[in-house]
Amino acid sequence: MSQPVHIWFEETQEDGEVVRRLVCESVVGPGAPRLDLWWRIPGIPSLPTPPVLDSLLGGPLLWAAMSGQDVVVHGPVSRGGLYNLSQLIEVRQRLSPERYPRVIELRPDSIREVARDDHEPSKAIAAMSGGLDSTFTAVRHGLNLAGEATIPIEAIVMIHGFDASLDRVDQFDAMRRRAEPTIKLLKVPFYVVRTNSKLDGRTWPHSAIPLTVGALSHFGHLAPIALVSSGAPYGIPRFGISHPTVIESLASGDWFRVVTDGSGFGRAEKVETLAPYAAILATIKVCWEGDDPGKNCGECQKCVMTRLNFLAAGMRDAPCFDTPLSPELIAGLSMPSTSAVRDLFRTCWNELEARNCSGPEVDLLRRRLSRVPPDVAVVWKRWLPRPAKQFIKRALAWASVSRC
Amino acid sequence: MPSTSYSATPPPWKLALEPQSDARLEAVLTRPGSQPVHTWFECLGRRLLPPEELDPFIAAVLPMPLRAEGAVHVAGTLTREVVRNLIDASEGWEDWNVDRYTALRISADRIIDPPVPTFSRRAAFAWSGSLRSTHTLVRHYARSVPGGVQVGRIVHVIGLQGYARTISADAIAAEVNKHAERLGATVACVVTNAREIGLVEAEIGVLPVVAAALHLTATDLKLAFHARRWPFSAQLRYPRPEPAFPDVFCGSRMLIRADGGATTPTQMVREVYEHAPFLLAAISGCSERPRFTAPCGDCSGCIITLLAFAAAGTAHPALPLPTVIDVERLQWSDPIVAAEATEIASDWSTAGSRVHQALRRRVERDRANAGSVEVRRWLASATGLGPIWPR
Numbered sequence: 091m092s093q094p095v096h097i098w099f100e101e102t103q104e105d106g107e108v109v110r111r112l113v114c115e116s117v118v119g120p121g122a123p124r125l126d127l128w129w130r131i132p133g134i135p136s137l138p139t140p141p142v143l144d145s146l147l148g149g150p151l152l153w154a155a156m157s158g159q160d161v162v163v164h165g166p167v168s169r170g171g172l173y174n175l176s177q178l179i180e181v182r183q184r185l186s187p188e189r190y191p192r193v194i195e196l197r198p199d200s201i202r203e204v205a206r207d208d209h210e211p212s213k214a215i216a217a218m219s220g221g222l223d224s225t226f227t228a229v230r231h232g233l234n235l236a237g238e239a240t241i242p243i244e245a246i247v248m249i250h251g252f253d254a255s256l257d258r259v260d261q262f263d264a265m266r267r268r269a270e271p272t273i274k275l276l277k278v279p280f281y282v283v284r285t286n287s288k289l290d291g292r293t294w295p296h297s298a299i300p301l302t303v304g305a306l307s308h309f310g311h312l313a314p315i316a317l318v319s320s321g322a323p324y325g326i327p328r329f330g331i332s333h334p335t336v337i338e339s340l341a342s343g344d345w346f347r348v349v350t351d352g353s354g355f356g357r358a359e360k361v362e363t364l365a366p367y368a369a370i371l372a373t374i375k376v377c378w379e380g381d382d383p384g385k386n387c388g389e390c391q392k393c394v395m396t397r398l399n400f401l402a403a404g405m406r407d408a409p410c411f412d413t414p415l416s417p418e419l420i421a422g423l424s425m426p427s428t429s430a431v432r433d434l435f436r437t438c439w440n441e442l443e444a445r446n447c448s449g450p451e452v453d454l455l456r457r458r459l460s461r462v463p464p465d466v467a468v469v470w471k472r473w474l475p476r477p478a479k480q481f482i483k484r485a486l487a488w489a490s491v492s493r494c
Numbered sequence: 495m496p497s498t499s500y501s502a503t504p505p506p507w508k509l510a511l512e513p514q515s516d517a518r519l520e521a522v523l524t525r526p527g528s529q530p531v532h533t534w535f536e537c538l539g540r541r542l543l544p545p546e547e548l549d550p551f552i553a554a555v556l557p558m559p560l561r562a563e564g565a566v567h568v569a570g571t572l573t574r575e576v577v578r579n580l581i582d583a584s585e586g587w588e589d590w591n592v593d594r595y596t597a598l599r600i601s602a603d604r605i606i607d608p609p610v611p612t613f614s615r616r617a618a619f620a621w622s623g624s625l626r627s628t629h630t631l632v633r634h635y636a637r638s639v640p641g642g643v644q645v646g647r648i649v650h651v652i653g654l655q656g657y658a659r660t661i662s663a664d665a666i667a668a669e670v671n672k673h674a675e676r677l678g679a680t681v682a683c684v685v686t687n688a689r690e691i692g693l694v695e696a697e698i699g700v701l702p703v704v705a706a707a708l709h710l711t712a713t714d715l716k717l718a719f720h721a722r723r724w725p726f727s728a729q730l731r732y733p734r735p736e737p738a739f740p741d742v743f744c745g746s747r748m749l750i751r752a753d754g755g756a757t758t759p760t761q762m763v764r765e766v767y768e769h770a771p772f773l774l775a776a777i778s779g780c781s782e783r784p785r786f787t788a789p790c791g792d793c794s795g796c797i798i799t800l801l802a803f804a805a806a807g808t809a810h811p812a813l814p815l816p817t818v819i820d821v822e823r824l825q826w827s828d829p830i831v832a833a834e835a836t837e838i839a840s841d842w843s844t845a846g847s848r849v850h851q852a853l854r855r856r857v858e859r860d861r862a863n864a865g866s867v868e869v870r871r872w873l874a875s876a877t878g879l880g881p882i883w884p885r
Contacts, residue, residue, distance in 0.1 A: 168613065169612070169615075169641055169643070170612055170613035173639070173640065173641025173643075175641075176639065176640035177753075180756045181726060181755070181756050184726050184727070184756035185730070195640065196640060204612065205609065205612055208608065208609060210609055212574060212575070212607055212609070212610070212746075236581075237581075237599060238578070238599070238600060238601060238605065239581040239582065241578070314609065314610070322738070324586030324587075324590055324735040324738055324739065325586075325589035325590045325735065334738045335740050336738050336739060336740055336752075338740075339740035339741065344612035344613055347610065349578075350740065353585070353738070354582060354584075354585020354586045354588065354589045355585065355589065428868070428872075435882075439882070444592075459882050460875045460876055460878070460882045461875075461876045462872075463872060464865075464871075464872045465868075466869060467872060
């Protein structure tokens with residue numbers, strides 16, 4: 091068994107901004123033997139020190155779990171935080187044993203009892219990336235569209251170091267500029283957190299929510315809730331790769347807890363909710379592949395899938411893309427096997443089908459999806475001789491045509 | 495599609511507490527044009543105090559308005575947390591099956607918003623007698639889970655499993671008490687009519703009722719645990735919305751937390767054997783007879799329990815050893831049975847026995863079958879004879 095990783099918390103002020111660090115020692119793997127995870131909060135010279143370290147530990151814990159190292163924390167952790175983080179590791183290891191070889195142990199120096207003020211209302215610090223999900227969540231709660239389920243938003247935080255890497259300041263600035271209309275509409279304070287806590291992205295996307303909560307937790311003195319948008323809808327509860335709500339909630343502690351929003355909505359429903367706010371819809375940024383960091387390229391898988399969500403909501407010409415959806419874009423989608431297109435099927439096709447959408451794009455998508463081979467057939471295909479492959483292809487085409 | 499406006503046409507449901515008797519807490523759910531639904535809870539040997547907030551009752555009746563569309567108004571007080579959580583859950587159920595469930599709008603005469611409780615040192619534990627709930631209880635009792643808490647109370651809801659009506663509730667309560675004494679915990683055995691009036695349905699399960707019982711019997715502890723019904727391995731094979739929910743029965747006065755779900759049945763038996771062997775005899779997965787009575791030994795729940803014990807290298811004190819025929823009788827169409835049997839086959843202490851070999855063959859057959867089903871569906875989809883696949 092490997093030696094444990096030791097983690098210390100440090101807090102300083104550099105260039106007029108708060109800088110917080112987790113110093114990790116005895117690390118095995120990239121960056122060994124010492125790693126510094128830092129968070130910088132531009133424009134904020136001082137912040138109250140968090141009473142417990144729960145929220146900062148989710149990311150490093152997953153990362154230590156990849157090398158099978160236990161974690162010793164030289165600082166306080168809440169009882170609820172310790173339980174949740176330990177469960178997080180247990181569940182992740184069960185779901186992805188190839189990635190996390192064993193259930194590692196988290197050993198804090200001390201367990202501290204923390205409680206919020208009895209009169210503090212349940213407000214939230216919301217994460218904003220500018221994508222469809224986070225914009226929906228911010229608008230839904232910021233404008234009280236969720237009725238009795240609304241959580242008032244105390245502040246919005248955008249994180250530099252996740253979607254936009256730290257060296258792409260231009261990309262992050264473009265992302266922030268695009269989100270400005272939303273932030274103005276909501277009229278809440280806006281903060282930026284810069285962080286290297288994603289490291290080399292080895293634990294992404296498993297660590298996406300724990301790391302987001304870590305960034306939001308610097309404002310935990312303002313509100314007890316970290317409001318984050320959902321990854322996987324409840325209607326398509328995938329557990330393998332993504333970050334379902336049940337696991338995301340394990341990034342909670344007794345001081346600062348996670349509320350995941352929007353899991354009961356499909357992406358087309360989110361577009362429909364935002365439809366009355368045309369200026370907001372135009373700001374949505376889903377693309378991370380195009381050359382221009384300020385725009386959606388409109389052609390990558392994520393862009394085309396989002397265009398299909400807009401189409402399901404009745405918008406062929408979505409305001410956040412420069413051109414309307416066309417069949418050529420559907421033809422360009424990669425569909426090698428069922429597991430590769432499952433997201434496309436569940437988040438796009440289901441919604442198009444449920445709304446009886448029609449048109450050349452929908453027809454083409456139907457034709458292409460109906461022929462996607464199962465994973466097992468992809469494996470067999472490698473061993474089949476070319477004539478056999480051609481025969482199967484023709485037979486399927488013939489059967490399909492004769493049915494029509 | 496989850497509703498965000500308040501323009502629904504059906505009249506709202508109304509939930510109100512009924513005048514209380516000494517023994518029972520009762521609430522009634524009414525709607526113009528529908529029969530009133532009376533639901534009650536009773537704790538054997540102990541008087542339940544009327545709750546200040548109606549969180550337990552809104553949790554218990556959740557399945558009814560969820561299936562019947564509309565809004566619910568509570569004549570009384572709710573906590574903000576339970577309102578948010580149950581609205582979220584209802585949106586999830588609707589997203590899962592829009593033809594069967596409807597997102598709810600929940601309101602109340604008064605909604606209070608105190609801070610959510612933090613983890614206390616002691617907690618209540620729902621104990622159905624299943625291997626999963628016994629394991630949850632034991633791993634906290636033995637403090638083998640980091641951040642684990644002391645077992646302060648054991649809560650058993652009588653009559654949620656099994657169909658035999660000849661056994662008295664008092665006899666079951668005596669049996670629960672006998673085991674709980676050794677854990678040093680107090681017991682609350684709860685009787686309810688929830689199952690008789692249709693509040694327990696197959697897909698949603700018993701959790702709303704169990705959560706209500708925990709709310710009613712453990713307010714002083716502010717923290718309660720229940721075992722996850724749906725193991726994560728089953729979720730990988732057959733996704734369902736409920737296992738993806740966070741702890742949606744938490745209120746602002748009380749946390750109701752799901753525990754476990756990541757341990758194989760074999761490992762669960764090993765841990766119970768190590769830390770609390772006196773509980774082994776109480777374990778039952780029987781779906782035919784009430785828990786804490788003799789299991790039937792024939793149903794898939796019993797066979798899975800037998801196999802888990804055999805895989806851990808021990809025998810269930812009240813059941814015979816499993817046979818190859820038992821393996822063949824497993825209801826593989828039940829996702830939990832299939833997932834747990836697969837886990838047991840891969841975690842067998844002394845591999846190579848006839849039963850183990852039979853179980854492994856059954857698992858292999860299941861895998862091959864899954865592959866051929868996938869190919870058949872693809873062929874049907876590609877030729878236009880069936881719906882589009884992948885699903």
